[in-house]
Amino acid sequence: MFRSRNSGRWLVIGMQLVLALLLLGAWEWSARRDITFQFFVSRPSKIADKLWQWITAGDLHIHAFHTTLETVAGFLLGVVAGLILALVCFYSPLVYRVIQPAVDVANAMPRAVFGPLFILWFGLGLTSKAMLAASLVLFIVFFGTLSGLQEVEENVLHKVRLMGASRLDLLLHVQLPSALVWVFSSLRSSVGFALAGAVIGEYMGAGRGVGFQIALSQGNLDSTGVFAGLLVLSMMVLVMNGLLRRVERLLTPWRVS
């Protein structure tokens, strides 16, 4: 049984590799044949070259580091704020009813519009990017956590209450752990949003970061640079998601896969 699952996994990885090579090959081939096409979309070998240049020039890791820092700061800020807001609304339905329209409106607002404002308010440094990232993460975590807290099976609540549980007992033994599954599913989509928030912020005004590099390349009509920047971002998302999955497995060990 384990063997078949493993060989299935290798089959998938193999097919993914073949598909990636085919696409890259087609891209390289058509870009080499048509120079206009190459101007717009660059080509894989040039992108790899560019990436190598960045790495050897020694500033890629600085840009990546700053983008990561902004993403992580924004992510944590958004998660903490979302959790707190969800707890407040959970315990006080009155508060929730009062602020609900504001929450809905703020959530529907395209956050990119706030980018310039945040830069105006918080400057060109880390804070404005982290805030932008946090403003995206907050709502996802808020809605995920709130529904997680509200969806606890009623009989479980009854049972634990009958054991003599206080509100804090209920929160610690029942509501939070049961909400954790929802929280993590919201966190998984939040990572992408946090990164997007940080990059959009950098794109609009910054002196460093991967988003800044992309904006710079774009200013020079350098599609190779744009693609190289996107590639760096993809790597970062993969790493962050991997880490998150580790943490999730650690904190919700009861979910047997």
Next chain:
Amino acid sequence: MQTAQRLVAASPGYELPAAISFDNVSFSYQRGDQTIQALERVSLQVSPGKFVALVGPSGCGKSTLLHLAAGLHKPSSGSVSLLGQPLQGLANEVGYVFQSDGLLAWKTVKENICLPLRIQRRPEVEVRELVADWLRRTGLAPFAQAYPAQLSGGMRKRVALAQALIHHPKLLLMDEPLSALDVHNRALIGSELLTLWTKQKSTVLFVTHDLEEAIGLADEIVVLSARPAQVKAVYPIDLPRPRNLIDIRLSPEFQRLYAAIWGELRGEVLSSCVSQS
């Protein structure tokens, strides 16, 4: 029938107050602008240490009655008392086994079983001792670190039973705790339950669909009418203990009781089927 048989359970001459007493309890659910009357003037006394089984047609209000006994609902009229004290808010010292086992999916078997002790802030030494004892008694020791999702249905039931019993509640409320099990497991866990109850001597209110199970386990069987539930009749079951749940079914006394109670129940089951279609 309405008045004469309702109070049979309260045999006269008790000095002790009833472990649980329903006095003219009515209850209705509100669904939108619709009112669903679940219980109508139910009066029932259960004396301490008794094992009482509730039988009645599906949807008649058995679960509702247990909810009221635990204080999870308040009666629309009438009153519920535990040991002579009118019940206010939630009952304490109650073990509740819900029909869906209601285990905490995020806690291991061991953590589930010791939860009542943790909530009561019992000293660590005592908790460890009791949990080890209950893991052994229920045969769950090898699965102490497993999560509920990794257990079979029968094992989950045993965890739920241990969880309800470990803190020695004076009153045990069980809502069809064995109904999801196959015949074999049902007899097995039923016997375990009887053994545990014999040791602890708590009062048990036990809801079941299964008349044979009820006769095998209980001291007393309360037959409820179709919705709104009223107490239709109470049968004392004086089969000798300890009982063997399989062999007992063959005894003539068992068969006589079965015939008598089923005669009472059949009409209610039929009328509930007719009124529902």
